Amino acid sequence: MKSSATGIFKKAAGVFCVLALLSGLIYFYPCFVQAETETETGQTESVISRIYGRTLYDTALEISGNGWNEASAAVLATGANFPDALTGTVLAHKVGGPLLLTEPRNLDPGVAVELSRLGVREVYLLGGTAALSESVEQSLNEQGIFTRRLAGWDQYETAAAIADAIEPSSREAFLVNGARFPDALSVSSYAAAHGIPILLSRSNSLPPATIEALARLDIREVTFIGGTAVLSDSLEAELAGLPQPVTVKARYAGYDQYETNTTVLDQLFFNTSAIYAATGETFPDALAGAALAAKSSAPILLLPHGQLGDTTTAYLNQKRTAGSSFTIFGGWGVISYKTESVLRTGAVLSRVSLQYTQGNLDGDKGMLAQIRSIPTPATDYVDIVSPNWYYLSDDADGSITGDHDANPANYSRLITAAHSRSLKILPTLHSSWDSPKTADTVLASPELRAELIAQLKDRIGRLNADGVVIDIELLSNTSAPHLSQFMKELYTELHPLNKLVVQAVMPRTGTESWSGAFDYAALAKSVDYLHIMTYDYNSASPGPIAPLDWMQKVLNYTRAQGVDMSKVLLGIPYYGRDWTETTAGGSSPSYSRQSRGLCTIGGSTDPRDQGMMEVSAQQGSPVQRDSSLVPYFTYVDAAGPHTAYFDDAVSWDRKLELLNEYALGGVGAWSLYWTLHPVTSAEMYPLLKQYLR
Numbered sequence: 022m023k024s025s026a027t028g029i030f031k032k033a034a035g036v037f038c039v040l041a042l043l044s045g046l047i048y049f050y051p052c053f054v055q056a057e058t059e060t061e062t063g064q065t066e067s068v069i070s071r072i073y074g075r076t077l078y079d080t081a082l083e084i085s086g087n088g089w090n091e092a093s094a095a096v097l098a099t100g101a102n103f104p105d106a107l108t109g110t111v112l113a114h115k116v117g118g119p120l121l122l123t124e125p126r127n128l129d130p131g132v133a134v135e136l137s138r139l140g141v142r143e144v145y146l147l148g149g150t151a152a153l154s155e156s157v158e159q160s161l162n163e164q165g166i167f168t169r170r171l172a173g174w175d176q177y178e179t180a181a182a183i184a185d186a187i188e189p190s191s192r193e194a195f196l197v198n199g200a201r202f203p204d205a206l207s208v209s210s211y212a213a214a215h216g217i218p219i220l221l222s223r224s225n226s227l228p229p230a231t232i233e234a235l236a237r238l239d240i241r242e243v244t245f246i247g248g249t250a251v252l253s254d255s256l257e258a259e260l261a262g263l264p265q266p267v268t269v270k271a272r273y274a275g276y277d278q279y280e281t282n283t284t285v286l287d288q289l290f291f292n293t294s295a296i297y298a299a300t301g302e303t304f305p306d307a308l309a310g311a312a313l314a315a316k317s318s319a320p321i322l323l324l325p326h327g328q329l330g331d332t333t334t335a336y337l338n339q340k341r342t343a344g345s346s347f348t349i350f351g352g353w354g355v356i357s358y359k360t361e362s363v364l365r366t367g368a369v370l371s372r373v374s375l376q377y378t379q380g381n382l383d384g385d386k387g388m389l390a391q392i393r394s395i396p397t398p399a400t401d402y403v404d405i406v407s408p409n410w411y412y413l414s415d416d417a418d419g420s421i422t423g424d425h426d427a428n429p430a431n432y433s434r435l436i437t438a439a440h441s442r443s444l445k446i447l448p449t450l451h452s453s454w455d456s457p458k459t460a461d462t463v464l465a466s467p468e469l470r471a472e473l474i475a476q477l478k479d480r481i482g483r484l485n486a487d488g489v490v491i492d493i494e495l496l497s498n499t500s501a502p503h504l505s506q507f508m509k510e511l512y513t514e515l516h517p518l519n520k521l522v523v524q525a526v527m528p529r530t531g532t533e534s535w536s537g538a539f540d541y542a543a544l545a546k547s548v549d550y551l552h553i554m555t556y557d558y559n560s561a562s563p564g565p566i567a568p569l570d571w572m573q574k575v576l577n578y579t580r581a582q583g584v585d586m587s588k589v590l591l592g593i594p595y596y597g598r599d600w601t602e603t604t605a606g607g608s609s610p611s612y613s614r615q616s617r618g619l620c621t622i623g624g625s626t627d628p629r630d631q632g633m634m635e636v637s638a639q640q641g642s643p644v645q646r647d648s649s650l651v652p653y654f655t656y657v658d659a660a661g662p663h664t665a666y667f668d669d670a671v672s673w674d675r676k677l678e679l680l681n682e683y684a685l686g687g688v689g690a691w692s693l694y695w696t697l698h699p700v701t702s703a704e705m706y707p708l709l710k711q712y713l714r
Contacts, residue, residue, distance in 0.1 A: 068347070069346075069349070069361060069364055069365055070346075070347075070349070071348070071349045071350075071351075071361075071519060072084050072087050072310070072350055072351075073350070073351050073519050074352075075352075075517045075518075077100050077122060077303075077306065078100055078123060078129050078132070079131065080306055080350060080351055080352075081100070081120070081121050081122040081305065081306075081309035082131045082132070082135050084119065084309045084310050084312070085119035085121060085135055085139070087313065088312070088313040088316060089118060089139055091140050092116075092117055092118035092119065092140070092141055093117070093118070093141065093142050093143065094116035094117065094118045094144070094145065095118035095121055095136060095139065095141045095143075095144050095145070096112050096113040096116065096118065096120045096121070096144070096145045096312075097120075097121050097122075097123060097132070097144050097146055097147065097157075097161075098120060098123075098147040098148065098152070098308070099122065099123065099125050099148060099152040099153055100122035100305050101125050102152070103202040103308070104148075104175070104176030104179070104199060104200075104221075105147045105152045105172070105179045106120075106122075106148070106304075106308055107180065107197075107202060107205045107219070107304075108179075108184070108219040108220075108221070109145075109147045109183060109308070110209040110210065110213045110308065110312050110315060111184075111187055111212050111213045111216070111217070111218060112145060112147075112171075112183050112186055113312040113315075114214065114216075114315040114316070115188075115213075115216065116143075116145065118141065119309070119312055119313070120308060120309050121135065121136075121309070122305055122308075122309060123153070123157060125151065125152060125153060125154055125157075126154045126156060126157070127154075127156060127157065127160070128156070128157045128160035128161065133160065133164060136166060137164070141166060142165075142166060143166065143167045143168075144161050144167070144168050144169070145168075145169050145170075145171060146158060146169065146170040146172075147171055147179065148170075148171075148172050148179055149170075149172040149173075152172075158170070169186075171183050173230060175228075175230075176199045176221055177221045177222075177228035177230040177231055178228075180219065180220055180221045180230075180231070180234075181220065181230045181231060181234035181237075183218070184218035184219075184234050185234070185237070185238070187216065187218050189216055189217060189218050189238055189240075190216045191215075191216070192239055192240055192242065193217055193241070193242050193243065193244070193270065194217060194218045194219065194220050194238070194240045194243050194244075195208050195217060195219045195220070196219075196220055196221075196222050196231075196243045196245055196246070196252065196256075197220075197221060197222070197247060197251075197252075198221070198222060198223070198224055198252055199221030199222060199223065200223070200224075201251060201278075202308075203278035203279075203281070203282065203301050203323055204247040204251065204281055205219055205221075205246070206299070206301075206304065206307040206308065206321060206323065207246060207278075207281060207282040207321065208273075208289070209315075209321065210291075210311040210312075210315040210318070210320060210321050211289050211291065211318070211320070213312065213315035218238065218240075220235070220240075220243075222252060224250070224252060224253055225256070226256070227256065227259055227260070232263065235260075235263065235265070235267055236264070236265050240267055241265075241267060241268065242268045242269070242270040243260065243269060243270065244269070244272070244273065245269060245271070245273070245274070246273055246285060247272075247274050247281055248272075248274035248275070248281070249274075252272075256269075271288070273289075275332065277330070278301055278323065279301055279324075279329075279330050279332065279333050280332045280333075282322065282333075283322075283333055283336045284332075286322065286336060287336070290318075291318055291320040292317055292318040292319055293320060293343070294319075294344075294346070295317060295319050295345065295346050295348065296319060296322055296340055296346070296347050296348070297310050297311075297313070297319055297321050297347075297348050297349075297350060298321075298322045298323075298349045298356065299321055299322075299323060299324070299349070299350040299351060300324055300325075300326070300355045300356055302325070302326050302355070303355070309350070322336070322337075324356055324360055326357075329360070329363055334363075337363070337364060341364075341366075347364045347365075349361060349364070352516075352517070352519040353516065353521070353549070354516070358445075358521055359371065359372075359587075359686070362400075365400040365404070365443055366400055366401060366714050371713065372680060372685070372687035372688070372712070372713040372714075373404050373550060373590060373686055374402060374405070374687055374688055374690075374713050375404065375405045375406075375407060375447075375490075375523065375552060375590055375687065375690070376405070376406050376407070376690050376692070377407050377408075377449070377689070377690065377691050378391045378392065378406055378407065378408045378409070378435075378692060378693050378694070379391075379408075379691075379692045379693075380694055382425065382431045382434065385697075386622060386694065386697060388408050388435055389434065389438055390697065391406075391692075391693035391694060392435070392438050392439055392442065392444070392693075393438070394693070394696065394697050394702065395442065395444075395693075398443075399442040399443065399444055400442070400443050400444070401710050402709045402710055402713075403444055404444065404445060405444065405487070405521070405523070406444050406445070406446050406693070407446070407447045407448065407449045407490045407523075408435060408449065409424070409449045409451065410425065410432070410448040410449060411423050411424075411448055411449065411451065411480070412450070413450065413451070413459055413460060413473070413493070415459050417458070417462040417469070418469065418472070419463050419466075419468075419470070419471075419472030419473040419476065420473075420476060421450065421476050421477070421480070423480075432448075436484055436485060436486060445487035445521065447486065447487055447489055447490045447521055447523060448480070448481075448489060448490070449489075449490040449491075449525075450489060450491050450492060451493070451494075452493040452494070452495060453495060454495060455495075456495065457495045457496050457497045457500070460493050460495065461497050461499070461500050461503075464493075464496075464500050464503035464504055464506075464507050465500065465503045470503075470506070470510060471510075473507075474507075474510060474511050474514055477489055477515075478514060478518075481520055486520075487521055488515060488520040488521030488523065488549075489511075489515070489520070489521075490524070490525055490552070491508065491511070491523070491524045491525065492524075492525040494525075497538065498534075498536075498537035498538050499538075500538045501537055501538045501540050501543075502540075504539070504540075504544070505543035508522070508524060508544055508547040508548060509546070511547070512548060513547075516549075521549045521550075522547070522549050523549060523550045523551075523590070523689075524548045524550075524552065525552040525554055526539045526541070526544065526554065527539055528571075528575045529541065529575060529578055530574040530575055530577075531581075541578075541579055541584050542583050545584040545585060545588055548588065549588070550588050550590050550686055550687070551584065551588050551589050551590065552590040552689035553576075553579065553589060553590070553591065553689075554592040554689070555567055555572045555575050555576075555593075556593070556594035556691065557594075558571050559666070560598075560614070561612065562610070562612055563598075563600040563612065563664035563666065564666060565649065565651040565666050566596070566597065566598060566651075566667075566668065567592070567676065568647075568649055568651070569650075569651075569675060570649065572676065573679070576679060576683045576685075586683050586684050586685055587684060587685070587686045588686050589683070589685045590685070590687050590688055590689040591676070591677075591679055591680060591685050591687070591688050592688075592689055592690070593673065593676060593677070593689070593691075594668055594690075594691060595618070595690055595691065595692060595693075595694075595695035595696055595701070596616045596618055596667070596668075596691070596692075596695050597616070597617050597619070597665060597668065598614050598616055598617070598666055598667075599616075599617050599636065599663055599665040600612040600613070600614050600663065600664050601613045601614070601660050601662070602661050602662045602663075602664075617631065617632055617667065618632045618633070618667075618694075618695035618698065619632050619633055619634060619668075619695065619698070619700065620632035620633070620635065620698040620701055621635050622697050622698050633652075633665055634700075636665065637654050637656075640654075640656035640658070641656075642654040642656040646671070646672075649675060650671050650672045651667075651668060651672045652667055652669055652671070653665060653666040670704040670705070670708060673708055674708055677708055677711075677712040678712075680713075687713060688709070688712075688713070
């Protein structure tokens with residue numbers, strides 16, 4: 022991204038921008054109502070939170086920590102396999118405690134600590150000694166905890182034993198396939214909240230243990246969860262023919278586990294003010310999480326690893342519109358940040374919008390103003406904001422310095438403002454803009470890399486930031502392997518902490534001799550997103566900031582390196598450049614340059630503060646377009662001949678089409694500063710929503 026900071030300006034709409042719009046000089050979109058502050062607007066943006074740990078066992082512990090301050094009893098299941106644990110959520114709700122997970126052979130140390138914190142005196146063990154060994158039971162007994170094992174020869178007998186312990190208050194039960202976990206998880210929080218047992222069946226016949234449980238519990242009707250492929254129609258006749266006949270009350274099913282899940286959520290009554298989401302690919306997170314969801318009769322929404330189906334998307338859209346909040350069980354390793362962004366936006370197509378902030382913190386043009394200026398709901402347009410805060414110390418000792426270190430409350434203010442609008446915040450780490458020496462030295466040293474990573478972890482953790490953007494641009498080509506190794510080490514440390522890692526890289530077409538430090542293929546393996554800064558193409562002489570044909574060459578090169586293009590964020594410039602020819606005495610042309618926005622952001626009369634459209638209108642210079650629709654104009658003033666190139670809705674629209682052409686992951690835009698003007702915002706934000714959502 023760009024390195025220069027911008028000073029403080031006052032907010033005002035430029036009269037020449039209005040004139041320009043009326044005269045058709047720029048493409049017009051309707052203006053939007055924008056957020057005034059992060060706390061005073063009554064926004065209805067979806068609230069997204071996560072409960073997660075480094076492992077599935079840690080996630081279950083975190084769920085317990087979020088849901089219970091004390092409990093006299095708890096349920097313990099194996100995290101290695103699902104059959105014995107499948108119906109344990111109902112029991113956990115019955116006894117008023119969490120469902121925890123451990124390895125089969127040994128009691129997880131974290132479980133022992135959590136049981137002590139809660140004051141648990143009794144633990145229900147689900148399954149035989151193959152699921153939870155005698156060693157696990159002994160460890161609990163040594164902790165002074167009474168254990169009660171609910172087990173059978175197989176999962177069907179274990180489920181029946183669990184149902185007996187529940188002592189259901191009604192004569193109904195849910196019937197699910199015992200060889201599959203998603204259908205049971207879909208109904209688990211509802212069954213738990215209402216004290217309804219879940220019994221297991223084979224696809225074509227009722228196991229003896231289930232038949233006996235139906236009679237013993239005096240079950241008179243069951244609801245099938247799943248289609249005929251998992252619970253065949255023949256089971257209905259078998260149930261009707263039992264000595265104590267059982268009728269099938271209903272069947273909730275879809276073409277796969279995810280449509281079955283949403284069918285269950287639509288057909289049964291849940292409190293959807295808060296919705297819990299878990300992966301539908303594995304069982305542990307949803308199993309432990311359902312015990313928490315049952316406390317408030319909330320649903321468990323199952324999400325796939327890849328693209329969401331139509332029914333899941335429709336359910337999300339409906340609940341998001343109604344103001345539901347969402348809590349995700351598990352880290353980004355199980356539910357990706359891209360899927361999280363779909364939860365926030367409710368859209369099938371949800372690409373990532375990374376927007377950089379620049380300048381001071383406060384004031385009409387500061388970073389806070391830039392975040393507040395995003396229309397409501399902010400997550401329709403932006404996912405991540407990244408302030409240019411941190412720099413690699415020129416002492417080359419692996420330490421970092423920050424723009425607001427003297428006033429650390431400024432960091433918290435900005436992070437709070439972003440989080441209040443459901444935005445992620447990833448501070449940017451820069452290095453020297455004058456010499457590659459600092460970055461080369463630190464990256465080449467394993468010890469200094471470790472120190473840098475430790476400092477980043479510390480800052481991110483203390484501030485509750487959501488990750489980091491690494492923007493180390495000035496490097497020697499010989500640093501390529503060291504940069505790749507650093508990103509690998511950083512990703513290994515941050516990703517288990519559920520922190521995003523984004524790297525901003527210089528654009529390459531394969532012909533440059535100065536950008537060899539950026540090995541796209543290697544770097545892409547160790548980041549969540551690779552932001553390719555496809556702007557600043559013409560920096561020494563007049564020309565487009567980001568010519569379309571050049572951007573395509575960069576993307577073609579990137580794809581040829583084998584990079585996963587869904588990780589690539591396309592660089593989008595919000596600024597233009599005004600070049601002044603400074604040639605003296607017949608020498609070859611030379612130029613000075615100044616960055617400008619589309620319209621004047623503040624009320625300053627200083628010509629250096631004016632936007633492109635004001636300058637064009639004042640000089641009487643018509644706006645033209647080059648072959649890739651980039652607008653430009655020329656004029657002459659006392660300083661000499663000028664050529665000004667910038668971007669507007671027409672050229673932004675053409676650039677954003679590259680997202681579809683190359684199946685990209687989203688955009689990385691420099692910077693929100695230039696969208697503060699209402700006209701600029703009215704042009705940019707609808708395009709972001711169109712192409713990203």
